[in-house]
Amino acid sequence: MAGQTDLNSGSVSGNSSRDDVRTHFTTREGVYKLITLAEYSRANRLSGYTAIQSQQGAALGQGSNPPVRVTFVSLPSDPSGYCDRICFNYGRELYFYTYKGTKKPADLSKPVDKRIYKGTSPTCHDINKLTISSESVMLLVGFTGGQIQLVDPIRKEIGKLYNEERIIEKTKVTCIKWLPGSPNLFLVSHVSGQMYLYSEDVTCGGPAPPTYQLFKQGAGFSVWTCKAKSTRNPIYRWVIGNGAINDFAFSPCSKYLAVVSQDGCLRVLNYDAMELIGLATSFFGGLLCVCWSPDGQLVVAGGEDDLVTVWSFQQKRIVARGQGHRSWITVVAFDPFTTLYSSQSSSSKSLSKEGVDTSVTSNGTGGIDGEVETKSSSDIATCYRLGSIAMDTQLCLWELTDDVLKQPYGSRSRASMVSGPGSPPSSLKFTGQTPISGDRSSSSSSNNVVTITPVNNLTVSPAPSSATATPVNAAGSLTQRLANMTFSDRKSGQQQEAAATDLKSHRKNFSLGSGRNSTSDRSANPSLVTGCADPLRLIGTQACPRLDEIPMLEPLVCKKVSHERLTALIFREDCLITACQDGIVCTWARPIGPSPHHTSTSTPTNEGTMV
Structure with missing residues (x-):
């Protein structure tokens, strides 16, 4: 193909x-x-x-x-x-x-x-x-x-x-x-x-x-x-x-x-x-x-x-x-x-x-x-x-x-990007960080906030949420995320078929951390690493924004x-x-000539780097 x-x-x-x-x-x-x-x-x-x-x-x-x-x-x-x-x-x-x-x-x-x-x-x-x-x-x-x-x-x-x-x-x-x-x-x-x-x-x-x-x-x-x-x-x-x-x-x-x-x-x-x-x-x-x-x-x-x-x-x-x-x-x-x-x-x-x-x-x-x-x-x-x-x-x-x-x-918004319902709308904030314009963590949905505090009392855990919060199914959420990923605009039938083949190959070949360690220290002491935020719960936050948000x-x-x-x-x-x-x-x-190391203007070139 x-x-x-x-x-x-x-x-x-x-x-x-x-x-x-x-x-x-x-x-x-x-x-x-x-x-x-x-x-x-x-x-x-x-x-x-x-x-x-x-x-x-x-x-x-x-x-x-x-x-x-x-x-x-x-x-x-x-x-x-x-x-x-x-x-x-x-x-x-x-x-x-x-x-x-x-x-x-x-x-x-x-x-x-x-x-x-x-x-x-x-x-x-x-x-x-x-x-x-x-x-x-x-x-x-x-x-x-x-x-x-x-x-x-x-x-x-x-x-x-x-x-x-x-x-x-x-x-x-x-x-x-x-x-x-x-x-x-x-x-x-x-x-x-x-x-x-x-x-x-x-x-x-x-x-x-x-x-x-x-x-x-x-x-x-x-x-x-x-x-x-x-x-x-x-x-x-x-x-x-x-x-x-x-x-x-x-x-x-x-x-x-x-x-x-x-x-x-x-x-x-x-x-x-x-x-x-x-x-x-x-x-x-x-x-x-x-x-x-x-x-x-x-x-x-x-x-x-x-x-x-x-x-x-x-x-x-x-x-x-x-x-x-x-x-x-x-x-x-x-x-x-x-x-x-x-x-x-x-x-x-x-x-x-x-x-x-x-x-x-x-x-x-x-x-x-x-x-x-x-x-x-x-x-x-x-x-x-x-x-x-x-x-x-x-x-x-x-x-x-x-x-x-x-x-x-x-x-930023793209019509071709589809957010799956399996991605929970949680937010990530660092204590003392100034809210950024457009940050949804400052909105009324701030119940599901993952807070990172100074290291002396550092914990990462979701705050108590309302009854509307639902448990995250890791396998279902991940599959849904992969199925809804679209990196380009509408394609022809042949291009869509090639893209589907590539996506299927990725599902078979990508790997995630197993969450297990080969050493006995981690299995014997599960508290060695504490406060690890679930990566699936970070989808849609500033730690892992959706592709239509940046x-x-x-x-x-x-x-x-x-x-x-x-x-x-x-x-x-x-x-x-x-x-x-x-x-x-x-x-x-490299090309022979003067290095483009410095420009006197404050406006950089925009040579098609953003879609």
Whole structure:
């Protein structure tokens, strides 16, 4: 059937030009071109669909091979003149190459370091930017078995191994990052829904598993410490939500942490104070990736609902969603080099009270690489450039303009959007939050309000409702929601048939957090995570608005750029980097010319980003 999506292979059948693999695409700043000479992969890789056939059934978080992740680092100096290094994983292998940019071909026969592991596979990695030197790099690697290894690919040394006997955690590592500004602390998340803080120079203790005591508790999360006579790893254990923690990202100011889970929730936390700042949910299914805007004003997530979700730090709500992908979104990342800024007076500044440092580095799966020019306090972002990739093998570029992001809640309506009766009309409010124009929580239907209070007495539960409130049937409500979803206007008969096939495929393939944890701690202590709001009850609130209540964005660019599902997206000053499950890392050269980084006008472009 024309236009039918195959979720297993990530390919799309049909003769549409959209389904052709592109080697270039055009944006407002010019033409981006694929540099075939700057392609990095394993030296003896399988080519074409042979590799695809050998990986049938592989998907994010399942199958034989973990997703390919990419990390960049720039050394202070190098005798050859090439200071950039690229690290990526493929299967059981880990590669570390000299990256020569867009001008010189890649030499795959001479990796700086190559490692092949037995019995486990690397899933993610991160490099400490504070401790790098021309002779040494501290590279953290997480594995499918739950272990963490510290290696130096330049000296070819193996450092410490954490959780070696898997007594701390037995599930796969999903994300690993050095704490911003710390030379020795790093954070690790797992499929179990737990996150651990380690110190590089502290041991993991003896053969006995650690004993924990509750340190702090909040809505949907709890923090625990080890009960030991001396300091040992892990220093802290975070238990967040229900289901796997798929990704997390620190804000540019390093103060806040955004976490996305398989339960479909995006949680924004004050990391140091251990407080919940905001909550948002997917339209359905789990959230798989998250990132911050360069100025820290927006948090964007993507996942199994095929939608890009934009959450505003100031307004503490979802302000827009983007529809353009036809399968699960695996990475979202902002491009700071094409974000437009305008000078405004101090009276019209909209920056948060906390100072933000826009010097951001790659997080290993998607983001921005290298130093970003720090804008003066009078420069306000008026048009953000965002990139997303998905299992549908497509790259989408989005433009988030100021006028779209500041629309009042509930002001937009689409006739094609049908709200199912299974979605309860509840509201979500944060204590101390100023009501937003159009917010139904200020209306007479405020009986069903989910209130989030400060962390010291944090509880999330529906307030006593009137007799008109009815219990929510999770299965029926979810089925009704899926059946009533419509992402476009009235279609022809053939298009409706293709859309129905895609929707049927989604019903079979999307997943929700099971609400169970693989560790005995959660089953033995059901109160570890308290106050988790039912995602189904949040439909129609500011945490999960219906699709006719917020702006729906269309991508500026949506091109198929690979034969295999895409797994990594990184923006650099002279190029952007994509990687696919086939283990191929591609370089796309930016247009030659001045960067559209700043505009003297305060009116951003509106190049068809909203429908």
